[in-house]
Amino acid sequence: MLAVGAWWRPCAAEMAVSFWNNLLQITKNRVLQQRGVSLYNYTHGFEEHVIKKKLEQFAGGSINLSKDGNGIGVLTVNNPRLMNAFTGTMMLELQEKVTELENWKEGKGLIIRGAENTFCSGSDLNVVKALSSMQDGVNTCMFIRNTLTRLMRLPLISVALVQGKAVGGGAELTTACDFRLMTPGSEIRFVHKEIGLVPGWGGATRLVQLIGSGNALKLLSGALKVDPERASVLFYCTDDTLLLFPPKTRLKCTEIVS
Numbered sequence: 001m002l003a004v005g006a007w008w009r010p011c012a013a014e015m016a017v018s019f020w021n022n023l024l025q026i027t028k029n030r031v032l033q034q035r036g037v038s039l040y041n042y043t044h045g046f047e048e049h050v051i052k053k054k055l056e057q058f059a060g061g062s063i064n065l066s067k068d069g070n071g072i073g074v075l076t077v078n079n080p081r082l083m084n085a086f087t088g089t090m091m092l093e094l095q096e097k098v099t100e101l102e103n104w105k106e107g108k109g110l111i112i113r114g115a116e117n118t119f120c121s122g123s124d125l126n127v128v129k130a131l132s133s134m135q136d137g138v139n140t141c142m143f144i145r146n147t148l149t150r151l152m153r154l155p156l157i158s159v160a161l162v163q164g165k166a167v168g169g170g171a172e173l174t175t176a177c178d179f180r181l182m183t184p185g186s187e188i189r190f191v192h193k194e195i196g197l198v199p200g201w202g203g204a205t206r207l208v209q210l211i212g213s214g215n216a217l218k219l220l221s222g223a224l225k226v227d228p229e230r231a232s233v234l235f236y237c238t239d240d241t242l243l244l245f246p247p248k249t250r251l252k253c254t255e256i257v258s
C-alpha cells in the first residue's frame, strides 16, 4: 500500500501541473481569441521570409534565454551600448526564443528584463531608418507583432521586470507580459508621438486592454513618463503584484534586482 502511495504521489503532482498548464493555455487562448488577436500571414500581404532576410543585415546585441530547473525562464534583452535597442538580428532571435519557450514543457514562469540595469529602448533607430519604406515598415511591424502575440500566448506567467528605462518598443514589450514590476527610479514611456510614429509593436491595442482607452490616450498622446507611482495608480502595475507571483518567480525577481 505504501509503495503504491509513493508511486502515485509524483504522478498526481505531474498531472496537477499538466492540468494547470493546460487550463492556463486554454484560458489565455480563449481570452486572446475573444480579443480577436491572430497572427499576420500571407493573406495580409505579409512575406515573413522577405523581411527576415532584410533583418539579418542589421546585426548586434543578443536575446539570451536561461531556463532553470524550477520552470522559471529569464529572457534578457542584451544590447547595452544602445540602451538595449532591438537590432534586426535581435528581432530574429526573439522569435527563436519564443519558439523555444513554446516547446518548453516544464516552463511555469517567464521574467523579461534588460541587460545592465535598463529595460529596452525599442527598435534600433538605425534599423527604423534603413527599413523606412512603407512595405519594409509594415513587414517589420507585422513580424514583431506576431512574435509578441506568440509571447503573450505562452502558457507561462510572464513578468516584465523594468529596471531603468522602457521606451518606445520597450514600453510596448512590457504590455505583452501578464504583469509589470518596476524598480524605484524606473520609467515606462511611449515616446512615439515625439518621433512621429504610431506604436508599431502592437502596444497601443494592448495598452487599451490593460488600462482603458482614456488612460491609454493620455499616455500615448502626451508621451507621458510612467514612474512606479503613476503605474500603480493606473493599475498598470502595483506593489502587491509581486504577491501574485509563484514564490519561485518572486525569488528570481528579487535575486535579479539585488
Ligand SMILES: CC[C@H](C(=O)O)C(=O)SCCNC(=O)CCNC(=O)[C@H](O)C(C)(C)COP(=O)(O)OP(=O)(O)OC[C@H]1O[C@@H](n2cnc3c(N)ncnc32)[C@H](O)[C@@H]1OP(=O)(O)O
Residues within 6 Å of the ligand: 081, 082, 083, 085, 121, 122, 123, 124, 125, 126, 128, 165, 167, 168, 169, 170, 172, 191, 192, 195, 197, 198, 199, 200, 201
Ligand atoms: C517601429 C518603431 C518602434 C516602435 O515602438 O514601434 C520603436 O521602438 S522606435 C524607437 C523608439 N525609441 C526611441 O526613440 C528611444 C531613443 N532613445 C532615447 O530616447 C534615449 O537614448 C533613452 C531615453 C532611451 C536613454 O537616454 P540616456 O540619456 O539615458 O542615454 P543616451 O541617450 O545617451 O543613450 C545611450 C546610447 O544609446 C543610443 N540609443 C538609445 N536608444 C536607441 C535606439 N532606440 N536606437 C538607436 N540608438 C539608441 C543613443 O543614441 C546613445 O548612443 P551614443 O552613440 O552614445 O550617442
